[in-house]
Amino acid sequence: MTHRGAALTMRGNRMTITLFIPCFVDAFYPRAGISMVQILERLGHKIVCPKALVCCGQPAFNSGYWEEARPVALKTLETLRNAEAVVVGSGSCGAMVKKFYPELFSGTRHAELARQVAARTWEFSDFLVNKLGVTDLDARFPAKVTFHDGCHGLRELNLKQPPRALLAEVRDLELIEMGEAETCCGFGGTFAAKFPMISAAMGETKCASALETGAAYLVSNDMSCLMHLQGLLSRQGAKIKILHLAEVLAQQ
Amino acid sequence: MTSRARKFLKDARRVTADLRHRQIIHAALHNYEAARDRRKAAFADWLTARQAAAATKWEAINYLDENLTAFADKLAARGAKVHWASTDRQARDIILQIIQDKAARCIVKSKAMTAEEIHLNEALERAGLEVVESDLGEFIVQLRREAPYHIVFPSMHLTRGEIKDLFQSKLGSAPSDNPEELTMVARRVLREKFINAEIGITGANFAIAETGMISITENEGNARLTAALPRTLITLLGIEKILPRLEDLALFLPMLATAGAGQPMSGYNTLYGGPRQPDESDGPVEFHVVLLDNQRTRLLADTEQRDALHCIRCGACLNVCPIFRHVGGHTYGTTYSGPIGSVITPSLRGLQDWKHLSSASSLCGACTEACPVKIDLHHHLLHNRRNAIAKRLSYLEQFAYDVFTAIVNHPVLWSLGKKAGRLLQPLHRSIQGGPLDPLRSWTRTRDLPPLAKPSFREWWRKRK
Numbered sequence: 001m002t003h004r005g006a007a008l009t010m011r012g013n014r015m016t017i018t019l020f021i022p023c024f025v026d027a028f029y030p031r032a033g034i035s036m037v038q039i040l041e042r043l044g045h046k047i048v049c050p051k052a053l054v055c056c057g058q059p060a061f062n063s064g065y066w067e068e069a070r071p072v073a074l075k076t077l078e079t080l081r082n083a084e085a086v087v088v089g090s091g092s093c094g095a096m097v098k099k100f101y102p103e104l105f106s107g108t109r110h111a112e113l114a115r116q117v118a119a120r121t122w123e124f125s126d127f128l129v130n131k132l133g134v135t136d137l138d139a140r141f142p143a144k145v146t147f148h149d150g151c152h153g154l155r156e157l158n159l160k161q162p163p164r165a166l167l168a169e170v171r172d173l174e175l176i177e178m179g180e181a182e183t184c185c186g187f188g189g190t191f192a193a194k195f196p197m198i199s200a201a202m203g204e205t206k207c208a209s210a211l212e213t214g215a216a217y218l219v220s221n222d223m224s225c226l227m228h229l230q231g232l233l234s235r236q237g238a239k240i241k242i243l244h245l246a247e248v249l250a251q252q
Numbered sequence: 253m254t255s256r257a258r259k260f261l262k263d264a265r266r267v268t269a270d271l272r273h274r275q276i277i278h279a280a281l282h283n284y285e286a287a288r289d290r291r292k293a294a295f296a297d298w299l300t301a302r303q304a305a306a307a308t309k310w311e312a313i314n315y316l317d318e319n320l321t322a323f324a325d326k327l328a329a330r331g332a333k334v335h336w337a338s339t340d341r342q343a344r345d346i347i348l349q350i351i352q353d354k355a356a357r358c359i360v361k362s363k364a365m366t367a368e369e370i371h372l373n374e375a376l377e378r379a380g381l382e383v384v385e386s387d388l389g390e391f392i393v394q395l396r397r398e399a400p401y402h403i404v405f406p407s408m409h410l411t412r413g414e415i416k417d418l419f420q421s422k423l424g425s426a427p428s429d430n431p432e433e434l435t436m437v438a439r440r441v442l443r444e445k446f447i448n449a450e451i452g453i454t455g456a457n458f459a460i461a462e463t464g465m466i467s468i469t470e471n472e473g474n475a476r477l478t479a480a481l482p483r484t485l486i487t488l489l490g491i492e493k494i495l496p497r498l499e500d501l502a503l504f505l506p507m508l509a510t511a512g513a514g515q516p517m518s519g520y521n522t523l524y525g526g527p528r529q530p531d532e533s534d535g536p537v538e539f540h541v542v543l544l545d546n547q548r549t550r551l552l553a554d555t556e557q558r559d560a561l562h563c564i565r566c567g568a569c570l571n572v573c574p575i576f577r578h579v580g581g582h583t584y585g586t587t588y589s590g591p592i593g594s595v596i597t598p599s600l601r602g603l604q605d606w607k608h609l610s611s612a613s614s615l616c617g618a619c620t621e622a623c624p625v626k627i628d629l630h631h632h633l634l635h636n637r638r639n640a641i642a643k644r645l646s647y648l649e650q651f652a653y654d655v656f657t658a659i660v661n662h663p664v665l666w667s668l669g670k671k672a673g674r675l676l677q678p679l680h681r682s683i684q685g686g687p688l689d690p691l692r693s694w695t696r697t698r699d700l701p702p703l704a705k706p707s708f709r710e711w712w713r714k715r716k
Contacts, residue, residue: 027707028704030708033708049709051709062637064634064640065653151616155620188613198612205574205577
């Protein structure tokens with residue numbers, strides 16, 4: 001079955017999707033979240049954004065404060081308990097729910113819930129391509145773009161292909177891969193604040209690779225990486241603009 | 253913060269700002285990557301090879317007791333003397349005793365990270381002995397009185413020009429930065445040392461339980477000379493170097509060469525099975541093998557991180573690590589740097605003293621992806637962080653996370669927080685990046701995006 005054909009059958013099968021917009025997307029980059037809502041609604045699905053979903057708890061978890069991460073993660077799990085499908089608007093937060101919640105709750109009475117929710121959770125591009133079977137969203141974006149693979153999406157969730165499959169169908173878009181596409185940008189959550197000199201140096205290497213492509217847009221499915229890179233690029237006075245994958249796919 | 257953590261930060265600050273260093277390391281590793289990818293493509297299936305290697309090392313380590321005794325018995329049966337050292341000190345004492353029993357003065361050594369780990373050269377020099385590193389890279393860093401920069405490429409941080417200057421000032425050689433001429437300079441010095449040495453010291457790449465043999469893989473032939481010329485040979489190795497069967501080398505030798513250096517095989521691959529036998533005309537008269545624990549059994553007891561003992565010291569995780577590439581090998585302050593060093597050093601040398609290395613990672617996972625024996629490196633960094641907090645938490649950080657939990661678990665507080673942030677934002681702009689900025693650790697190097705109005709949640713509420 002072609003992706004396009006699959007999309008048409010899925011469109012008839014209306015799902016209720018719980019959209020988990022991560023805290024930093026909510027606060028800094030609402031347009032990424034709005035684009036996800038538009039795309040998923042255009043495909044005919046019902047979107048819910050529960051008020052109780054704020055953060056996945058990853059900052060505490062990654063810093064070793066698992067006891068402090070659990071109440072945040074548990075609140076998320078309980079909010080998602082009955083969700084038909086969960087779409088997370090970030091590879092990193094998606095990895096937290098899908099991969100690290102089962103580990104965080106392993107051996108506790110919430111282990112089964114964590115496992116069940118993980119099985120129903122998808123990162124945004126993964127959901128479109130591998131759950132809905134859609135790659136062509138009828139988008140048009142006449143520009144040169146380069147794509148940054150967020151590490152959590154790439155290596156924890158194995159998301160190398162889905163974003164590229166989606167970008168390949170965008171009319172008039174030219175994807176120019178950068179040499180360091182799979183190299184960490186240096187964000188790393190609390191790492192960025194604890195080791196700013198290393199984080200910024202890694203970011204400089206990444207930015208140089210992105211700029212080398214001559215692309216007008218630096219696109220990723222992880223806004224947290226882009227927040228860090230934008231912070232560096234604007235200090236450098238670079239012209240390249242950042243966009244979430246969903247913002248590109250929402251353009252018509 | 254411990255003094256080691258402070259030193260790490262200080263050195264990291266210096267090296268990350270050193271653009272010349274960044275350029276040298278990136279260029280060297282760029283060449284490595286291209287060669288490695290070419291060699292990986294020669295494997296029928298690299299992923300299957302990794303899986304097989306991991307399974308073999310799992311067997312080796314999970315039956316370590318049986319494998320080690322089989323190895324030691326076979327080796328002893330051919331006349332080698334096997335020594336067991338629980339600690340670094342015991343290992344140094346054993347080696348020093350062997351040398352003193354021979355009243356030897358001159359020692360030639362081939363590359364051995366375990367010798368770095370137990371600070372063997374310093375101990376031998378303190379005892380008035382001369383010890384010369386015969387691996388070219390190690391020879392160079394020894395002349396500089398420096399630790400190896402990288403477990404496989406000890407002097408990768410140096411340019412030819414720097415090596416030219418070093419040889420000129422330390423060895424009185426004619427100035428040349430031609431690699432072949434530089435190698436010939438080192439060779440002339442080293443040949444003399446090989447001929448005069450009474451003791452040879454080597455490390456080991458693998459120890460074969462089935463046959464009681466030491467496998468050494470190298471590119472310069474210096475380990476062969478170290479093992480063959482002196483009358484007494486001492487091989488120092490960690491107990492995790494074991495492989496169950498001789499045939500396992502058919503996978504591990506090309507895999508080590510591919511992952512470590514982008515080579516199909518190293519130039520010289522040798523098996524050592526004991527001292528000179530009655531029907532043999534050359535080789536060492538005495539062969540001592542020192543098996544080192546030095547807290548490896550602590551890793552063995554840790555079911556979560558036991559796979560760290562699978563490590564074959566190929567250095568692939570260092571090569572792909574963006575942290576290593578930017579802070580450099582010396583900043584770690586450890587024998588084993590890079591991801592594997594950050595994982596095992598807390599177990600080998602104390603969690604509280606070395607936990608900062610596990611925090612100094614973006615957890616990108618490039619190391620785990622590169623590891624030929626599939627050690628779950630970046631997740632172990634995460635586990636080290638958790639373990640460090642469980643033993644000794646920072647009350648300030650804990651308080652910060654308690655506040656964070658309270659805010660994100662109460663959507664009303666989260667909304668208020670964003671509104672307060674928006675009000676304070678113009679004020680923040682005037683102090684951004686300065687000494688009064690509470691967000692300075694971010695804003696010194698990066699701009700902060702403005703808080704959006706409306707936020708996503710505000711947009712969503714209004715829309716409904």
